[in-house]
Amino acid sequence: MCEPPFSADCELCKRLMVTTDGHIKRSPNPAHDSQVATNKKEYLPGEPRIQLDDPAMGAYLEEELATPELNQLSPHLWLVAKQDSAHISSLTHQKVRGREIIITEQPRLHLVWYNDRVFIKPLPKYLLSRAFWDFYLVSPHSSLEKSLQKELREAALGFLRSYSYLVRRRSDFDLAMDESHRLLPKKTTYSGFIKLIKSLETIDDHMVSPRYHYGELRLSRLNFWIKVFNFRFAYQKIEGQYSLYFARFYGPILFLFGVLSVILSAMQVIFAVLPLINDSDASWLDFAKLSRTFSIMTLFVVATVIIFFLLAFMSLASRETIYALNDLYHNRRSTQTKTEA
Incomplete structure (x- = not known):
């Protein structure tokens, strides 16, 4: 994919901009002096610890988006889940199925479910910025290595597309904005979000990482097959005590x-x-x-x-x-x- 998955008109985060000389910086805040605002907030939207010019940006994004374990296991994931990237229940249907929504910051657990729980990673604000996609994930002049850039772009596309299935109706959006498990950034509007996810309908499976060729994954099966194919005790431990x-x-x-x-x-x-x-x-x-x-x-x-x-x-x-x-x-x-x- 040679361009971001959505246009500038659809972006929900307008805090970043790419300058004419090819650098990325915070957009001026009309309510304050532009010079003061940009000096104070030269960091990734929603992540004050990560500066826009941080040399460890690649490692940070890899930790936030990549799913190498599941990509490696992808040839065998048909034993774990239905082979359909759209096999993702909406947030309201998750409730109907008796599942509690558990927030996780680990991309490897996103859309993994176990008994009465489903793990969902909140949508980072920076992924809703067109400038972020332009500078880091699409531009040939990105500071990221080409192989890493491709891996992150595919992972980000798959992750972003998953929200078009999680949030399908107004009731899903209300659940996503609930304070008990906020999945979407504050001040996100329903009309704006629907406009964004409609532009994601053109994302095909060949554009996303192998993990996102599948939807929800059952943790009990992952824990079983990880022993067979990766020789690990478990994909994710649930019980913290031997008892x-x-x-x-x-x-x-x-x-x-x-x-x-x-x-x-x-x-x-x-x-x-x-x-x-x-x-x-x-x-x-x-x-x-x-x-x-x-x-x-x-x-x-x-x-x-x-x-x-x-x-x-x-x-x-x-x-x-x-x-x-x-x-x-x-x-x-x-x-x-x-x-x-």
């Missing part, structure tokens, strides 16, 4: 012990009543036969329950696998068709 980590296994372990206890008890009853059944004169013959029958039925019920759970798990897993493989096939075929065209 909480091992507490997850208490239920399944107790269930297993309960099943084994029932099986062993039933087998003990069967063997205990065999002598009584073989003894035709035993006064407890009928009860012994009933006990044996009940024990055998107990084993049958336990076996049926176990088989049912196994079949249900295999059915769900196979259905998702078939769906993912079918999606993968159609996506690759579509990409091949576009390439040939």
Whole structure:
């Protein structure tokens, strides 16, 4: 992409400008003396610690936008999520699904969800500035290395595009502006934001980083597949204490012990009543036969329950696998068709 994703008319942050000699600086504030204003605020909008001429600007933007782990894992992300960059629920639908919106400043956690939580990174003010895109992410004279500039541009495009799915209606915008988890900069208007995201509709998957070829990602699956492909213990730890980590296994372990206890008890009853059944004169013959029958039925019920759970798990897993493989096939075929065209 050779130009910013939106025009100067659509930008929501007008605090930056590119001078005629190719430098970037703060725009003069009409309410104050322009010279005083620019001297005081030569920093990235919303980030007072980062000066516009900071030599570590590249490292800062990489930390704020890049997702190298997910880009590396992207060939296998079809095992984690639906292969659709638009597979992102709006903010109101996140609430409908019972998810709490958790603010994160880590781009690697943006749109990652776990049980009743979804992690969302707020939209930085500087990404809404046309001058920022012109100077840092598009210009061939940028102070950033070319490879890093390309990586950051693709990451920023994907990140910015994700907000066109998160905020689709006025109710989504109201949630995004809520003080409890402000996702958009202050003083952002609904009409201005809609005007901005309409200009993002032309951003295709080939323009964004591999991570943003997908939408929401399930953390439990990420934690599982990161062990397989990247040989790491977890993508993101949820439990901060070992007691909480091992507490997850208490239920399944107790269930297993309960099943084994029932099986062993039933087998003990069967063997205990065999002598009584073989003894035709035993006064407890009928009860012994009933006990044996009940024990055998107990084993049958336990076996049926176990088989049912196994079949249900295999059915769900196979259905998702078939769906993912079918999606993968159609996506690759579509990409091949576009390439040939």
